[in-house]
Amino acid sequence: MSMQLGLDGMPARLVRVTPSRLATWQDCRRRYRLTYLDRPAPPRGGPRAASTLGAVVHNALHAVFGEPSARRTAARAALEVDRHWSSEGFRDDAQVATYRERARTWVADYALRHAVDGAPEPTGEVVGLERWLSAPVGAMVAEGRADRLDQRDGSAGPEVVVVDYKTGRHVPDADDARRSPALALYVLAARRTLRRPCHRVELHHLPSATIATADHDDASLAAHRESAEAAAVALGAAADELEADPRRAEDLFPPAPGPRCGACDVRRHCPEGRAAAPADAAWAGLAP
Known part of the structure; x- marks a missing residue:
């Protein structure tokens, strides 16, 4: 305790x-x-299709980004969706087929944009995948599992970026990233756990290929x-x-x-x- x-x-x-x-x-x-x-x-209650789909995409991305950069291909990404697929919570076989193909496309396109050397949206060095973070913060111990932690070059040198994957109906924007209590807690815990600068958070919405970014400062983190x-x-x-x-x-x-x-x-x-x-x-x- x-x-x-x-x-x-x-x-x-x-x-x-x-x-x-x-x-x-x-x-x-x-x-x-x-x-x-x-x-x-x-x-x-029973399984819900949106949660099932989110878990499949998260597991596929975890597998893709656990590989060396040269192996993070679109084809590999689509195969990982098939490997981790579950049909729990979907309405019928037709809906399963539709969303399975959509998930394959989302993850494959994401790999093309982020995971391959020379990609238009480079990831930097992945320093954490489903990383469990735990650190005392004031009157609490903030804990949680971050989808991905990247180390990238910032204006003041290398810094850690907290990445969270999204697959739901809502397309996030910068305000969503800034207001997210979860992402702010991950920043606080990552600073203590990794002992590296960390202030940027990103919501990566795969269905819309949107990245919502926010940079926390001391005031915003203190409020969270x-x-x-x-x-x-x-x-x-x-x-x-x-x-x-x-x-x-x-x-x-x-x-x-x-x-x-x-x-x-x-x-x-x-x-x-x-x-x-x-x-x-x-x-x-x-x-x-």
């Missing part, structure tokens, strides 16, 4: 958080409890850190109170019903969520 000195001089527990934990807490506290605290964990710490302290305190008195579960972890409840994977355990929105089809989140 990680500790630091509290205000009274006694050791205070550092709360371990990942971007997904923080996002779930801020989105819906009941979903947070059902996902991370209840044991045994309640059954969750402050928000994440406040959430970490709050969720840690709520978890401790629940452990002390399980009867307070509904009080400490109320639902936040809304339209997004249609895609929630624990909606079967939440009457308020089911009343707020009809269940989305398993393939509803696919990029058009």
